[in-house]
Amino acid sequence: MSKRKPKVATTSLCGCFGCHMSFLDIDERILQLVELVEFARSPINDIKSCEGEIDIGLVEGGCANEHNVEVLREFRKHCKVLISVGDCAIGGGVPALRNTVPLAECYEEAFLNGPTVVNPSGKVPDDPEIPLLLDRVYPAHQVVKIDGFLPGCPPSADTLWEALTALLEGRPVDLPYSLVKYD
Numbered sequence: 001m002s003k004r005k006p007k008v009a010t011t012s013l014c015g016c017f018g019c020h021m022s023f024l025d026i027d028e029r030i031l032q033l034v035e036l037v038e039f040a041r042s043p044i045n046d047i048k049s050c051e052g053e054i055d056i057g058l059v060e061g062g063c064a065n066e067h068n069v070e071v072l073r074e075f076r077k078h079c080k081v082l083i084s085v086g087d088c089a090i091g092g093g094v095p096a097l098r099n100t101v102p103l104a105e106c107y108e109e110a111f112l113n114g115p116t117v118v119n120p121s122g123k124v125p126d127d128p129e130i131p132l133l134l135d136r137v138y139p140a141h142q143v144v145k146i147d148g149f150l151p152g153c154p155p156s157a158d159t160l161w162e163a164l165t166a167l168l169e170g171r172p173v174d175l176p177y178s179l180v181k182y183d
C-alpha cells in the first residue's frame with residue numbers, strides 16, 4: 001500500500017501575495033515538491049477550503065479584518081504545524097503602518113478625504129458583504145498559535161524550500177545566516 005503523502009496548504013490574509021510568488025520561485029523544484037506532498041487549500045491551486053488534517057500550513061499576511069480572523073482560525077484548526085511566512089504574518093508588515101492612526105481617520109482618508117477619492121455619496125461604504133476592519137492589524141500569532149516563523153519580505157525561495165523540506169523530513173529547521181539576512 002502506498003504511503004500517504006504529507007498535505008501542505010497555504011493561505012493569504014492581509015498581504016500582497018509576494019510570499020506566495022516567492023514560493024513559486026522555487027522554479028523546477030516545484031516538480032520535486034509535487035512528488036513529495038499533496039497540495040491542499042492554496043491560492044496556488046485555487047482550492048479555497050480545507051478538508052481534513054493538513055500536515056504543514058503556511059500563512060502569509062496578518063489580520064486586518066474580521067474575514068482574515070475567520071480564515072486564520074479555520075486554517076489553524078486543520079493544520080498540525082502552522083508557520084507564519086513573511087513580515088506581514090509575523091509583525092503585520094506594511095499594512096500595520098495604519099496601527100498608528102485611529103481607525104476612523106483611516107476610513108476618512110480611504111473613502112472621504114483622501115487626495116484621490118471620488119465618492120459623491122459622501123459616506124463610508126457599509127455593505128454587509130465588506131468585512132469590518134479590525135481596530136489595528138494583528139500578526140497571525142496574536143490570533144492563533146503559530147509554530148514557526150520565516151522572516152523576510154518575502155522570505156526567499158531558497159529559504160522557503162529549505163524550511164519546508166526540513167519539516168517534511170522531520171529535521172530541525174536550522175537555516176543558515178545567508179538565508180535569513182536581509183541587508
Ligand code: SF4
Nearest residue numbers: 015016018086087088
Ligand atoms: S511579507 Fe512582504 S512579500 Fe510577504 S505578503 Fe507581506 S509585503 Fe508581501
